Amino acid sequence: MQELRLVGVHDDGQHLLLSAGSGELFRLPLDEALRRAVARPAPQRPAPSGAANMSPRQIQAEIRAGATAESIAEASGMPLARVQRYETPVLAEREHIVRLAQETEVGSPPPAHSAFAAEFGQGTARLGDMVAHRLSVYGVNASSVEWDSWRRRDGLWTVVARFQLPSGVPAAIGEEPPAMWTYNPVRRSVTNANRWAQQLSELEPLEGPTSPRRLSIVDRPFDVEAEPQQVPDQKDAESDLLDMLRARRGQRLGVDENADDALALLLTQGIPAAHPRPADAPAERSSRGEEQDGERRPRRLEPVRDGITSLFPRLAPN
Secondary structure, eight states: OOOEEEEEEOTTSSEEEEEETTSOEEEEEOOHHHHHHHHSOOOOOOOOTTTTTOOHHHHHHHHHTTOOHHHHHHHHOOOHHHHHTTTHHHHHHHHHHHHHHHTSEEEOOOTTOHHHHHHHTTSOEEHHHHHHHHHHHTTOOGGGOEEEEEEOTTSOEEEEEEOOOOTTOOOTTSSOSOEEEEEETTTTEEEEOSHHHHHHHSSSOOSSOOOOOOOOOOSSOOOTTSOOOOOOOHHHHHHHHHHHHHHTTTOOTTSOHHHHHHHHHHHHTTOOOOOOOGGGSOHHHHHHHHHHHHHHSOOOOOOOHHHHHTTGGGGSOO
């Protein structure tokens, strides 16, 4: 069968001009049979299984749960233009949830916290501002952060902040971005969903990225076999411990390493080194040791664990 292509309409208006591949021209009369054939609708290809069953509500539910129009069209076989027809209001809803999460309060100014006051003043810190400030520590511009959200099956929303760390900046927290939160639209609250969310939205530490605990240099090594030192007076130790606990109220461990070491030293004062108990030593050696120890060194003191424990009820507010 020879194929012809349409060239145009004849000057008489009653024929179509057709051309063959060889260049030969043909005339086709515009009769009633040709008009009926042209007016007949073309047979439609049956839609893939599942495509015709997706209603606009189902399409929007998939997009609200985080799917894209492209992924829905590819999975269902529906035309992309038809899916995109229903995505605009849902994308606007997802952007609205992001704004609500960014406006959620994540903390009030702690007492005597100069870094917080310098950045946020005396008001409360909101998630969006806190994330922008914390990312600036890593050299990330807040305008480059991509926010998104999608709804979970339990009715809560997942909010994410995607960003890239500058080259040469190590991920000190042990995982790669993004940061992820869980947003409750009823309570207007956010909950950290991964370590990056905790790093970017909590009040501590504000001064810089979290660093691993370092070992401190001591003046001399600790000898567990050495003679126990005289323990300071218990009243003085309690007074020093009370003062330190009041000063550290609201401060977490790991923020000030020097203060942590000082607190640990106070808590361990009065606890003797590991020495053999009298029951573990020969009876004759114990009796001689006790007589000699009575002349040469003071008697060992028992740990003051009960005294330390009893201090904490005094710090409770009246």
